[in-house]
Amino acid sequence: MQKKALILAVSAALVIPAAMAQKKGGDKGEKADPDSVVELYGKVYPELVFPSSSGATSAGTVLCTICGSAAGDNAIIKRTEMESSNSRFGLRGHEKLGGALKAIWQMETEFHVDSNDSRFAQRDSFVGLAHNGWGTVKLGRMDTPFKEYGDDLSFLGVSSGNFTSTSGIYRHIGFGSQNNAARFHERRVNVVQYETPDWGPFEAKIQWSTNEAKTATRDPRVLSMGGSYELGPAKIMVGYEAHWDLFGLSLNVPSTMRNNNDQSVKSKDEAVELGVQFKFGAHTFEIGGNQKKYKEPNSTPGRVQSYQNNAYEFLWEARWTPNFRTAFQYVKATAGKCSVVNLDCNTNGLEGQQFGLGFAYHFSRRTYLFVMGTLVKNGYSAVFNNSNQQAPNPGEDVRQIGVGLHTAF
Numbered sequence: 001m002q003k004k005a006l007i008l009a010v011s012a013a014l015v016i017p018a019a020m021a022q023k024k025g026g027d028k029g030e031k032a033d034p035d036s037v038v039e040l041y042g043k044v045y046p047e048l049v050f051p052s053s054s055g056a057t058s059a060g061t062v063l064c065t066i067c068g069s070a071a072g073d074n075a076i077i078k079r080t081e082m083e084s085s086n087s088r089f090g091l092r093g094h095e096k097l098g099g100a101l102k103a104i105w106q107m108e109t110e111f112h113v114d115s116n117d118s119r120f121a122q123r124d125s126f127v128g129l130a131h132n133g134w135g136t137v138k139l140g141r142m143d144t145p146f147k148e149y150g151d152d153l154s155f156l157g158v159s160s161g162n163f164t165s166t167s168g169i170y171r172h173i174g175f176g177s178q179n180n181a182a183r184f185h186e187r188r189v190n191v192v193q194y195e196t197p198d199w200g201p202f203e204a205k206i207q208w209s210t211n212e213a214k215t216a217t218r219d220p221r222v223l224s225m226g227g228s229y230e231l232g233p234a235k236i237m238v239g240y241e242a243h244w245d246l247f248g249l250s251l252n253v254p255s256t257m258r259n260n261n262d263q264s265v266k267s268k269d270e271a272v273e274l275g276v277q278f279k280f281g282a283h284t285f286e287i288g289g290n291q292k293k294y295k296e297p298n299s300t301p302g303r304v305q306s307y308q309n310n311a312y313e314f315l316w317e318a319r320w321t322p323n324f325r326t327a328f329q330y331v332k333a334t335a336g337k338c339s340v341v342n343l344d345c346n347t348n349g350l351e352g353q354q355f356g357l358g359f360a361y362h363f364s365r366r367t368y369l370f371v372m373g374t375l376v377k378n379g380y381s382a383v384f385n386n387s388n389q390q391a392p393n394p395g396e397d398v399r400q401i402g403v404g405l406h407t408a409f
Contacts (some may be wrong), residue, residue, distance in 0.1 A: 035096035040409075042089030045158050046113050047370075047404025049081040049389060055378075057349075057395030063381040065345040066253045066304055066338050070380075071393040081389055082114045085404070086161025088123055100132035106140075110161075124187065136195040136401045145172075145186045145205040146241035150273035151185075151224030153286040153315045156327045156360045156370050163374055163386045163400045169331045169354045171271070171290065172309045174382035175254025178391065183248070184241050184271040184292060188222055201230040217263040220245040226273075235277040237288075243269040249294035249307050257304040257340065257377075259296045265303075267296045281321040288312070301342040309336025309350070322362065327372070329356035335379065349381030349395070367409040373401040 057063070059072030090108035097103055108123035126140025127215035150173070155164040167185035171180065180186060195205045200384045204227030211220050226239035247260040259265040275288030294307045311333040319325045335350035358372030378384050380395040392398050 008186060036093070037093065037095075038093040039098065041093060042111070042409035043406065044084070044087040044111070044113055045370075045383045045404055045406040046082060046084045046087065047158075047162075047402045049082065049083055049163065050078075050401045051076055052078045052399045053392060053396050054061045054399075055397045056393045056396055061380065061395075063394055064175065064335075064338075064345070064347045064350050065340060065343065066307065067185075067259065067350070067394065068254055069379045070395065074396050075389065075393045076390050076396065076398055083162070083304070083388055083402075084112045084114050085158055087111050087329065089112055090123070094130070097129075102130050104128050104130050104136070104138075106145055123256075124148070126191075126193075128193075131197065133197055133351060135197045138191070138193045138195070140191060141189045142191050142193055142207065144184075144222070144224035144241060145207055145226035146224045146239040146271065146273065147185050147187075148205070149237040149239045150275035150288050151292065151313070152228075152235070152237060152275065152277055153284060153302065153317060155315070155329060156325070156358045156372065158370060158372075158404070158406055161388070163388065164327075164329070164356050164358065164372055165386065166313055166315075166329060166331045166354065168386040169333045169376070169384045170288075170313050170351050171292075172384070173248075173252060173292070173294075173307065173311065174311070174333060174350050174352045174378050174384040176383075176386055179248070179251040181243075181246045181248040181251050182269065182294065184290075196227075203218075203228055207393060218245045218266070233279040237273075237275040237277070238289075239271075239273040241271050243267075247296065247331070249304055253267065253304050256302060259298055259300075259303055262300070262303075265296055267294070269294045284317045286313070286315040291332070299341060303341050305339040305341055307336060307338045307347075307409065309347075310334045322346055325360050325362070327356070327358040327360075329374075333384065347381075349379040351379040352382045352384035353377045354384070354386065360406075366406075368406050369399075369404075370406060371403050373399070 014134040016357040053074045053076035056074045057070040062071040088110050092106040095103045107121040107125045109120050110123050124142045126138040128138035130136040149197050159165045171185040172183045191209040193207040206225040207224045224241040229239045244341040248269045250258040250260040271292045273290035277286040290314045292309050313331045316328045331354040333352045338345040354376050356374040360368045360370040362368040
């Protein structure tokens with residue numbers, strides 16, 4: 001009761017001043033404008049995480065052509081960690097502008113309840129215009145449509161930023177420092193996004209972003225788009241994304257193979273995805289696949305030119321009773337293929353897999369306890385990783401178990 005009273009008090013403190021500021025004239029006694037709304041929302045899910053590992057590839061083992069060297073030792077330290085797993089709160093609202101048009105806005109903040117290093121509004125934050133017939137235009141910082149579509153079913157509602165997230169294998173590459181320039185699962189800055197209006201079972205989004213670092217020789221930018229179509233209990237999801245001059249490949253290969261400092265070389269990385277979600281009673285299933293291509297055309301001997309791989313996923317969530325639900329995941333990334341100027345290139349040992357299993361007990365719709373675990377199995381050259389705090393060596397298999405509490409408001 002005290003928690004609900006606190007939330008209501010904070011919400012009232014935010015909503016009442018915003019409503020009062022919208023008075024038509026400002027004279028004493030006039031009513032607040034009912035067409036302007038401000039909402040406080042959020043979710044919190046801290047957890048204790050217990051990582052461990054085994055199986056690092058022996059030192060001296062020859063790894064794939066575009067990989068580094070084998071360390072020989074396991075790098076994951078067995079310890080107790082606490083994570084807040086992308087807990088967040090936000091403010092959002094709208095103002096009716098007449099007819100079918102309204103202004104919309106949002107400021108969302110990741111909130112680390114286990115530490116004191118949160119920054120304001122670093123999650124999806126934007127301002128825009130929405131029209132019932134024309135659709136919505138947003139300006140700000142947002143997840144890409146590619147991130148949103150094709151990987152829709154979360155793991156017990158806590159997979160975002162959590163070790164159960166599929167993005168580390170499904171939308172990334174398995175070598176190098178795991179630099180996120182190569183990952184197709186990002187939140188972009190300097191974004192303009194268009195979203196279709198309510199077209200019944202169909203929706204789509206397209207997003208354009210730049211990092212404002214254009215020079216005479218480089219023009220870094222991202223195009224992302226995706227959509228879904230619902231057919232009764234089934235939903236089909238597709239996505240496409242392209243990165244220009246982000247050099248996701250070069251930033252993850254050995255330094256002697258990189259092109260990112262050569263101003264005559266440009267890069268283009270692309271990914272396509274397809275996913276299908278199906279609901280059957282208390283069960284929800286999702287299967288999906290994607291293909292990622294990284295291209296850096298050049299003619300310098302020993303420099304990397306390209307890499308390509310595919311990834312697949314299967315997700316299953318079941319609500320057995322109003323209080324008890326489970327989740328299962330399986331994700332696989334292929335070793336793929338590569339090319340290096342004037343050298344044979346192999347991707348031996350670059351495959352990876354992730355298995356996940358979770359249980360949740362609901363005290364209410366919004367509040368529940370959860371227990372979950374994952375196993376990442378790396379090929380002998382791979383360093384796929386789902387840990388937020390540590391990184392494995394080549395070939396190291398990573399196990400994590402988490403116990404936590406989720407609540408939302």
